[in-house]
Amino acid sequence: MKAWRVLAMLTCLAxxxxxxxxxxxxxxxxxxxxxxxxLMVVVSEDHSAPTFGLCISYRIGFRLEPEGRxxxxxxxxxxxxxxxxxxxxxxxxxVVEGGGGWINGDxxxxxxxxxxxxxxxxxxxALWLEADRMKTLDFSTENLDNxxxxxxxxxxxxxxxxxxxxxxxxxLPGKAFDKFPNAHNFYGDxxxxxxxxxxxxxxxxxxxxxxxNAVLCIAGDVKPEEVFEKVEKYFGAIPRRTxxxxxxxxxAPQSAERHAxxxxxxxxxxxxxxxxxxxxxxxxxxxxxxxxxxLLHNGQASRLYQALVKEKKVALDVSGGMNWPLGNPFxxxxxxxxTSFITYPPNFREDxxxxxxxxxxxxLAAQGPNPAELERISAKMRSDWYAxxxxxxxxxxxxxxxxxxxxxxxxxxxxxxxxxKVNADEVKAFARKYxxxxxxxxxxxxxxxxxxxxxxxxxxxxx
Amino acid sequence: xxxxxxxxxxxVPLCLSLARAAEKEKPLPKDLPSYGPLQPFVAPQVTxxxxxxxxTLWLAPRPGFPKxxxxxxxxxxxxxxxxxxxxLSVLLADTLDQGTKTRSAREIAEELQAAGGDFSRDAExxxxxxxxxxxxxxxxxxxxxxxxxxxxxxxPDSEVALAKRNAADRLRSQExxxxxxxxxxxxxxxxxxxxxxxxxxxxxxxxKTTAEELRREYARRFRPDQVALVAVGDxxxxxxxxxxxxxxxKWQTPAEPPVPAVEKPSQAAPHAVFYVVRPESVQTTIAxxxxxxxxxxxxxxxAQVGVAIYGGMFGSRLTLNIREDKGYTYSPFAxxxxxRQVAVFQSWAPxxxxxxxxxxxxxxxxxxxxxxxxxxxxxxxHAQRYLTGTRVIELQSQDAVAAELARLWVxxxxxxxxxxxxxxxxxxxAKDVEAVGAxxxxxxxxxxxxxxxxxxxxxxxxxxxxxxxLSP
Numbered sequence: 001m002k003a004w005r006v007l008a009m010l011t012c013l014a015x016x017x018x019x020x021x022x023x024x025x026x027x028x029x030x031x032x033x034x035x036x037x038x039l040m041v042v043v044s045e046d047h048s049a050p051t052f053g054l055c056i057s058y059r060i061g062f063r064l065e066p067e068g069r070x071x072x073x074x075x076x077x078x079x080x081x082x083x084x085x086x087x088x089x090x091x092x093x094x095v096v097e098g099g100g101g102w103i104n105g106d107x108x109x110x111x112x113x114x115x116x117x118x119x120x121x122x123x124x125x126a127l128w129l130e131a132d133r134m135k136t137l138d139f140s141t142e143n144l145d146n147x148x149x150x151x152x153x154x155x156x157x158x159x160x161x162x163x164x165x166x167x168x169x170x171x172l173p174g175k176a177f178d179k180f181p182n183a184h185n186f187y188g189d190x191x192x193x194x195x196x197x198x199x200x201x202x203x204x205x206x207x208x209x210x211x212x213n214a215v216l217c218i219a220g221d222v223k224p225e226e227v228f229e230k231v232e233k234y235f236g237a238i239p240r241r242t243x244x245x246x247x248x249x250x251x252a253p254q255s256a257e258r259h260a261x262x263x264x265x266x267x268x269x270x271x272x273x274x275x276x277x278x279x280x281x282x283x284x285x286x287x288x289x290x291x292x293x294x295l296l297h298n299g300q301a302s303r304l305y306q307a308l309v310k311e312k313k314v315a316l317d318v319s320g321g322m323n324w325p326l327g328n329p330f331x332x333x334x335x336x337x338x339t340s341f342i343t344y345p346p347n348f349r350e351d352x353x354x355x356x357x358x359x360x361x362x363x364l365a366a367q368g369p370n371p372a373e374l375e376r377i378s379a380k381m382r383s384d385w386y387a388x389x390x391x392x393x394x395x396x397x398x399x400x401x402x403x404x405x406x407x408x409x410x411x412x413x414x415x416x417x418x419x420x421k422v423n424a425d426e427v428k429a430f431a432r433k434y435x436x437x438x439x440x441x442x443x444x445x446x447x448x449x450x451x452x453x454x455x456x457x458x459x460x461x462x463x
Numbered sequence: 464x465x466x467x468x469x470x471x472x473x474x475v476p477l478c479l480s481l482a483r484a485a486e487k488e489k490p491l492p493k494d495l496p497s498y499g500p501l502q503p504f505v506a507p508q509v510t511x512x513x514x515x516x517x518x519t520l521w522l523a524p525r526p527g528f529p530k531x532x533x534x535x536x537x538x539x540x541x542x543x544x545x546x547x548x549x550x551l552s553v554l555l556a557d558t559l560d561q562g563t564k565t566r567s568a569r570e571i572a573e574e575l576q577a578a579g580g581d582f583s584r585d586a587e588x589x590x591x592x593x594x595x596x597x598x599x600x601x602x603x604x605x606x607x608x609x610x611x612x613x614x615x616x617x618x619p620d621s622e623v624a625l626a627k628r629n630a631a632d633r634l635r636s637q638e639x640x641x642x643x644x645x646x647x648x649x650x651x652x653x654x655x656x657x658x659x660x661x662x663x664x665x666x667x668x669x670x671k672t673t674a675e676e677l678r679r680e681y682a683r684r685f686r687p688d689q690v691a692l693v694a695v696g697d698x699x700x701x702x703x704x705x706x707x708x709x710x711x712x713k714w715q716t717p718a719e720p721p722v723p724a725v726e727k728p729s730q731a732a733p734h735a736v737f738y739v740v741r742p743e744s745v746q747t748t749i750a751x752x753x754x755x756x757x758x759x760x761x762x763x764x765x766a767q768v769g770v771a772i773y774g775g776m777f778g779s780r781l782t783l784n785i786r787e788d789k790g791y792t793y794s795p796f797a798x799x800x801x802x803r804q805v806a807v808f809q810s811w812a813p814x815x816x817x818x819x820x821x822x823x824x825x826x827x828x829x830x831x832x833x834x835x836x837x838x839x840x841x842x843x844x845h846a847q848r849y850l851t852g853t854r855v856i857e858l859q860s861q862d863a864v865a866a867e868l869a870r871l872w873v874x875x876x877x878x879x880x881x882x883x884x885x886x887x888x889x890x891x892x893a894k895d896v897e898a899v900g901a902x903x904x905x906x907x908x909x910x911x912x913x914x915x916x917x918x919x920x921x922x923x924x925x926x927x928x929x930x931x932x933l934s935p
Contacts, residue, residue: 050502093777098845100852119852124496149790157813163639268635300572376577383579391859
């Protein structure tokens with residue numbers, strides 16, 4: 001989903017944090033200002049090196065792309081790098097790279113972010129260019145055709161030519177949810193990508209790429225007042241626009257377990273994806289869910305690794321978590337899953353693995369975590385949460401999304417404390433309420449000889 | 464002996480006007496503000512220290528961010544594996560944390576998690592690197608577990624049996640991935656019989672590995688005079704040194720000679736296409752590679768700049784050509800992968816089947832352009848600033864600094880390289896780039912690997928009249 005260079009989509013996703021030691025006082029500074037056109041600006045000072053990280057994130061992602069245009073939010077992200085009437089294609093990367101930095105973009109379910117880390121000397125030109133592409137784009141059919149090809153190669157390299165084909169990120173929500181916004185193939189069916197035209201690009205831009213639908217965050221060797229002044233200078237005159245109200249994307253409750261088996265023409269080792277529907281992001285249950293996700297999946301000390309890989313020896317690897325793999329547990333704004341991705345030896349059956357999986361869930365629901373385990377996961381989540389706030393470009397991204405979703409960048413400093421308060425009874429209650437079969441979807445992906453390509457079970461993979 | 468090393472360097476004021484940083488044919492927007500003044504960058508300060516048993520300790524305290532990154536480099540990696548056991552280092556790294564004299568695998572995982580860390584392991588060509596990143600207040604706990612693993616790993620039979628079974632399936636799983644297949648075929652083609660030709664074990668070598676053999680290799684490689692411990696982050700240097708002395712100071716260096724260094728390989732790879740058949744591939748994964756100067760060698764900085772101009776940046780020639788102009792690929796890239804004795808200069812392009820030949824043709828064109836002409840001053844400046852600035856950005860992460868220091872030690876380089884490597888990049892001239900271009904970039908020097916449909920590859924390579932054979 002990156003505009004460039006990231007071959008594997010599954011970047012290591014930071015977990016979360018809690019605890020009660022000296023580190024508890026470590027917080028990142030923030031200053032906030034909202035321009036009269038509605039653009040929210042967040043600054044976090046960090047003078048450890050003469051660089052900055054800039055993240056501008058728009059409240060639009062895969063979820064709201066139009067029907068018949070799957071993959072469009074991401075294709076559109078690529079068009080944001082294709083120039084404007086003032087700064088033609090190539091200008092942006094020339095100026096930022098030539099200033100010692102790099103550029104990229106990233107589309108997720110509920111946001112699209114554009115990021116630039118660079119030495120401080122490139123700050124003002126980068127800001128100017130970012131404002132320039134919020135005013136208008138070069139709506140060029142030629143560039144759209146070029147990026148359509150690039151995106152189709154991206155889908156091939158990350159999905160269609162890979163074992164497992166991202167089924168845990170694309171097919172699993174496709175089976176677990178019923179509404180188009182939550183269930184479609186976000187990377188895009190090629191017929192939809194091929195159908196996208198320059199009018200689609202224009203209307204998507206006009207609808208969603210407004211200052212009042214974005215957060216701009218700058219972290220690094222800067223002073224808030226100076227940043228606010230420059231942002232006002234370059235972004236202040238961009239007019240506010242009417243952004244369509246968010247449609248109701250909520251799902252009817254799930255009443256029975258869903259299951260499908262999919263043949264995989266490349267995989268040599270079978271894999272399972274298990275997805276439980278999660279509570280809304282704003283509920284307290286979501287905070288408990290974040291902790292449960294890490295108790296189950298965080299590293300070799302986690303419950304699922306110990307149960308499936310070490311004790312029962314029915315799996316090779318386990319990974320997953322809440323809102324995994326496309327964000328941390330606080331970066332969603334619609335239905336999402338707690339996902340487990342498990343590879344298992346070919347001489348075992350799905351039932352062997354799921355039997356051990358169910359026993360691990362049942363044990364958590366019955367006994368809950370012990371105090372030492374809760375303390376361990378608290379330390380690990382705190383450590384992981386800090387890691388994503390360490391360098392300016394990552395901090396800018398996390399702050400931008402706390403602001404986009406909660407209106408409050410200081411939430412990033414509160415999350416460790418919220419997580420620290422989660423207790424064993426809450427974990428048990430969460431497991432009993434959400435980690436139940438009627439609330440889950442299981443996909444079994446099995447190696448198949450090249451001739452058996454047709455998938456069963458009605459999943460919605462790309463062509 | 465303690466020595467304080469402070470490296471302060473400046474961005475050399477290369478070319479501050481944006482007008483010059485841009486290509487002539489495309490003027491920059493008239494209202495675009497100029498670059499600001501260049502700011503000095505202070506490279507991380509590293510205090511080198513050696514224990515009496517020969518263990519190297521590099522400390523880079525950085526107050527503020529409340530974590531400590533610990534990285535341990537051990538000399539002797541995949542190139543040091545026994546002839547009959549290629550890739551043994553991978554299993555050695557996998558099982559290193561599966562038990563010590565006093566801790567079970569589970570206890571190790573839980574103690575590190577309690578400190579806020581994980582155990583990471585990498586089996587590289589010349590070394591093994593293990594690392595963790597823990598909360599500052601738990602640094603002693605993290606260090607204690609690492610020190611135990613370094614000295615007292617037991618490779619329990621049951622854990623080795625499980626690791627072997629899983630390694631066999633993991634290899635099957637990797638063999639489904641076109642990038643793994645391409646990497647493996649490329650090093651086999653480029654290095655031939657040299658020990659650098661191995662990146663992974665084989666089913667046969669996994670089956671033959673025993674717990675006893677792992678214990679033997681562990682005893683051979685893990686010895687204080689062949690180990691460096693790097694710590695970066697928020698800690699007190701005196702306190703941490705005291706912990707290291709007490710946890711690792713009694714570790715004995717054996718009398719036997721250490722793992723010998725690998726010999727420098729010579730350029731022997733043919734200009735040919737080595738292909739791997741992967742039925743039903745919807746892309747051909749193309750990689751083109753050759754031996755090139757490695758870190759510490761005089762030509763290395765010019766090679767870095769040349770690679771950046773050719774294919775190492777978004778604004779590079781290869782990316783602008785086969786992505787931004789022709790749309791053949793999403794992710795073309797070129798880089799130097801340095802081993803201690805030599806680097807592999809490689810460029811990759813995963814492309815849809817129909818344009819396999821066309822993409823190779825463009826790669827050849829861009830390689831030959833580098834081989835025959837000097838870059839423009841604008842290209843040179845762009846690449847120098849890019850390499851310098853992105854290095855500063857990368858080294859803001861303390862995990863990255865720790866990993867980089869561990870690599871420098873493996874290469875026999877000093878910690879000051881953190882600052883001087885980019886300073887050397889600034890001194891590279893267009894003539895230097897032209898010279899490395901002529902020496903290493905010509906298409907005729909490269910070995911080509913393709914992974915995909917056999918018919919696609921054979922049909923589209925045919926017009927190039929180049930020897931084409933199955934990858935061994």
